[in-house]
Amino acid sequence: MRQLRTGQFHGQTNQTVNMGGVTLTDTEYTQDKVDWHYHENAYFTFILQGNVLEGNKKEVYNCEAGSLLFHHWQEPHYNIKPPGFTRGFHVELAHDWFRHLDFDINHLTGSIHVLNPDLKILLYKIFRESKLTDITTELSVQTILLELLSKMHQDQQTALHGNPIWVIRLRELLHDNVSENLSLSELAHQLGIHPVHLSRDFPKYFHCRLGEYIRKLKVEKALSLLAQKNKSLTDITYECGFADQSHFARCFKAVNDVTPLAHRRVLFG
Incomplete structure (x- = not known):
């Protein structure tokens, strides 16, 4: 099974921004099908335009514009792109980034289909920051990411206790x-x-x-x-x-x- 390195995604890469252990990639999906693979980093996939099917060992997600997935590193999955234009925004988080900030990524395991609108809105904010790339972009992105991961962990803890x-x-x-x-x-x-x-x-x-x-x-x-x-x-x-x-x-x-x-x-x- 193929492992993809930092900043590497199947398709046409329109932009890659690296900042202190965080890699932002704007990608156009150009392949009808991508076979099983995994990534060396934990990362978010955010569909900006179009749609794509993404499957893992447990389920298949039909991802339309606005869909957000989180993958733990080395989580195998595959992609199928229906006809039409599809564009994704990826946020990769290196192992050292988590260690430096003393954040335990193991709270967030497997692949997670994120539904919380707060988290999706934060991803849109990171996307817009990636297009500014001024002297405060890295600080802003790091701050938003920590807020996003904290809220994800909070959601996971709430779910573990069981919802009525x-x-x-x-x-x-x-x-x-x-x-x-x-x-x-x-x-x-x-x-x-x-x-x-x-x-x-x-x-x-x-x-x-x-x-x-x-x-x-x-x-x-x-x-x-x-x-x-x-x-x-x-x-x-x-x-x-x-x-x-x-x-x-x-x-x-x-x-x-x-x-x-x-x-x-x-x-x-």
């Missing part, structure tokens, strides 16, 4: 109905619990309030749709369930630090 059925069902409801404006009473009714119970216990499992989480999901969906050149801001506004374009722009900037147009300009250069 209503939490699992609620996550599915919210992720599957991003464009719908569901009320607290509607959600509670579908889950079979009291609205007070839902509102009070939500932060325990999602680490933020319900309204904040829903807003992040809408912005996360908007980020993936901005990668489609044929989608206007008006199209994206209503597809994500925002009241109007002004509301969309305000929420997007509050969550993501930049305007939708600014993000799209970075995405397409």
